[in-house]
Amino acid sequence: MSVAEPLVLGIETSCDETGVGIVRGTRLLANVIASSMDEHARYGGVVPEVAARAHLEALEPTITEAVQTAGIRLHDVDAIAVTSGPGLAGALMVGVGAAKALAVALGKPLYGVNHLVGHVGADLLDADGGPGREIELPTIALLVSGGHTSLLHVRSLTDDVELLGETIDDAAGEAFDKVARVLGLPYPGGPQIDRVALEGDPRAIRFPRGLTLPKDLAKHRYDFSFSGLKTAVARWVEQREDAGEPVPVADVAASFREAVADVLLRKAIAACQDRGVPRLLLGGGVVANARIRQLAQERADAAGIVLRIPALSLCTDNGAMIAALAAQRIAAGYAPSGLGFGADSTLPVTDIQV
Amino acid sequence: MLLAIDTSAGTSVAVADRDGGVLSEVTTLDTMRHAEVIGEMIREALAQASIAPARLSGVVAGMGPGPFTGLRVGIAAAKAFALGLGKPVVPLVSHDGVALERYRAGRTGPLLVVTDARRRELYWSAYGGVDELGIPLRIGGPGLSKPVDLPHSDLPRFDAASVSAGQLGLLAERLYAHGRPFAEDRPLYLRSPDITPSAGPKRVTR
Numbered sequence: 001m002s003v004a005e006p007l008v009l010g011i012e013t014s015c016d017e018t019g020v021g022i023v024r025g026t027r028l029l030a031n032v033i034a035s036s037m038d039e040h041a042r043y044g045g046v047v048p049e050v051a052a053r054a055h056l057e058a059l060e061p062t063i064t065e066a067v068q069t070a071g072i073r074l075h076d077v078d079a080i081a082v083t084s085g086p087g088l089a090g091a092l093m094v095g096v097g098a099a100k101a102l103a104v105a106l107g108k109p110l111y112g113v114n115h116l117v118g119h120v121g122a123d124l125l126d127a128d129g130g131p132g133r134e135i136e137l138p139t140i141a142l143l144v145s146g147g148h149t150s151l152l153h154v155r156s157l158t159d160d161v162e163l164l165g166e167t168i169d170d171a172a173g174e175a176f177d178k179v180a181r182v183l184g185l186p187y188p189g190g191p192q193i194d195r196v197a198l199e200g201d202p203r204a205i206r207f208p209r210g211l212t213l214p215k216d217l218a219k220h221r222y223d224f225s226f227s228g229l230k231t232a233v234a235r236w237v238e239q240r241e242d243a244g245e246p247v248p249v250a251d252v253a254a255s256f257r258e259a260v261a262d263v264l265l266r267k268a269i270a271a272c273q274d275r276g277v278p279r280l281l282l283g284g285g286v287v288a289n290a291r292i293r294q295l296a297q298e299r300a301d302a303a304g305i306v307l308r309i310p311a312l313s314l315c316t317d318n319g320a321m322i323a324a325l326a327a328q329r330i331a332a333g334y335a336p337s338g339l340g341f342g343a344d345s346t347l348p349v350t351d352i353q354v
Numbered sequence: 355m356l357l358a359i360d361t362s363a364g365t366s367v368a369v370a371d372r373d374g375g376v377l378s379e380v381t382t383l384d385t386m387r388h389a390e391v392i393g394e395m396i397r398e399a400l401a402q403a404s405i406a407p408a409r410l411s412g413v414v415a416g417m418g419p420g421p422f423t424g425l426r427v428g429i430a431a432a433k434a435f436a437l438g439l440g441k442p443v444v445p446l447v448s449h450d451g452v453a454l455e456r457y458r459a460g461r462t463g464p465l466l467v468v469t470d471a472r473r474r475e476l477y478w479s480a481y482g483g484v485d486e487l488g489i490p491l492r493i494g495g496p497g498l499s500k501p502v503d504l505p506h507s508d509l510p511r512f513d514a515a516s517v518s519a520g521q522l523g524l525l526a527e528r529l530y531a532h533g534r535p536f537a538e539d540r541p542l543y544l545r546s547p548d549i550t551p552s553a554g555p556k557r558v559t560r
């Protein structure tokens with residue numbers, strides 16, 4: 001194997017996307033994603049058992065397609081990588097079981113890696129398959145999806161990642177889904193809120209910013225909370241309805257979205273300033289939200305912070321970022337994970353590899 | 355020669371051969387740690403049989419019935435292993451392996467195979483005996499039932515705490531040798547994903 005540029009196949013099954021990616025070092029060769037999102041639509045959110053069943057069905061065709069896209073044979077890979085956590089336990093286990101069997105069948109080493117650190121590793125890759133790039137370090141990373149909302153201080157991708165804060169209740173993506181339901185919009189909520197918010201005034205309603213009061217900041221300086229915001233939106237809408245008044249859906253969506261974007265970026269920028277780190281990296285599916293990207297750029301520019309946002313196909317959950325992170329661990333000389341690890345739904349970010 | 359994997363109860367991995375029989379079998383009754391043990395157990399079964407993966411002609415997957423989370427680990431592993439080899443997956447009903455083992459141990463006639471489905475329910479399959487090739491004849495199931503409603507309750511009942519991958523491997527060899535069909539390539543969950551679609555948002559104010 002080329003230790004500097006190993007050929008790695010990565011498997012990601014931590015939530016509702018079955019992702020298989022193939023990289024050679026930092027060059028992206030394939031990034032295939034099968035999503036069970038549509039199956040969750042009638043439930044209004046990700047149902048773990050539905051997601052796990054879908055992973056089992058999607059895994060084989062997704063691996064096959066990735067291998068074809070990359071133009072390699074499965075036997076050519078130098079190593080297999082898999083997300084061992086954090087995520088939904090039953091969903092993670094499908095990927096872990098498959099990755100172990102594949103590694104034994106091929107006689108290749110196996111690397112179990114951290115999903116959140118994988119999101120940071122996505123920035124190594126060029127979505128169009130061009131040469132990869134170094135991630136400028138240290139960096140603050142804000143990772144926001146339906147499954148997680150985390151703020152990291154990354155000093156080294158392969159061996160020094162610190163969790164600064166995370167959500168203490170709902171993930172930001174979940175809040176989008178729940179508010180969309182309150183407004184009678186379909187699942188997934190993020191794109192729907194984004195769509196109707198275009199016509200709305202983000203300053204129309206002042207919704208609360210969770211954990212930003214001085215008393216909260218003392219204990220939760222970098223933590224997030226979206227549960228209170230979600231309830232505030234629901235209450236506001238109900239009061240309108242009870243009074244027989246029309247609900248200004250666009251204004252509610254825009255004001256809600258503004259509250260989420262504001263609190264996410266306020267804390268991320270504060271982390272950059274507190275830590276003296278002039279770089280911010282975004283990751284996770286919520287990055288698809290136009291207002292969050294726009295506000296991130298405005299505030300980063302104002303604070304003299306360099307903002308990095310990987311291509312959306314690498315921001316949502318995917319196997320390529322898992323392969324890329326494992327490739328970095330291999331290049332740094334780390335030994336494989338062995339076969340004995342399990343799925344760890346609460347794997348801490350300090351465990352970059354299990 | 356086949357690798358066989360079953361995680362419908364504990365975890366069982368075996369190498370079976372039409373002529374040589376069960377060459378190796380590794381089994382644990384632990385019903386919680388399927389994902390942790392599956393890789394080592396596959397490696398161990400191959401090592402005990404002194405078989406390199408390339409010599410296998412397929413991979414048997416016990417499709418259940420069994421508790422979802424564990425069951426899926428074995429099926430995912432069987433499929434991925436087969437993909438790595440470029441060889442087919444052979445899906446079988448896990449209870450058929452239990453029945454084969456009983457008949458090979460000398461039982462004759464009807465048999466009701468029962469395994470734990472958790473939540474105070476049982477998985478069951480009913481057999482009428484074996485055919486001329488010694489292949490168990492399933493006459494009912496696999497099904498899911500409360501203990502009081504268990505069908506075929508007049509049949510001699512066998513409660514299995516484990517499913518032998520070795521027996522599934524033997525069964526697959528027999529079926530293949532005589533051109534008989536395998537099971538459907540579909541996990542036997544026998545339960546819906548256990549949720550009811552939401553009836554819309556709940557009020558937060560009264």
Ligand SMILES: [Zn+2]
Nearest residue numbers: 119145284317
């Ligand atoms: Zn993610």
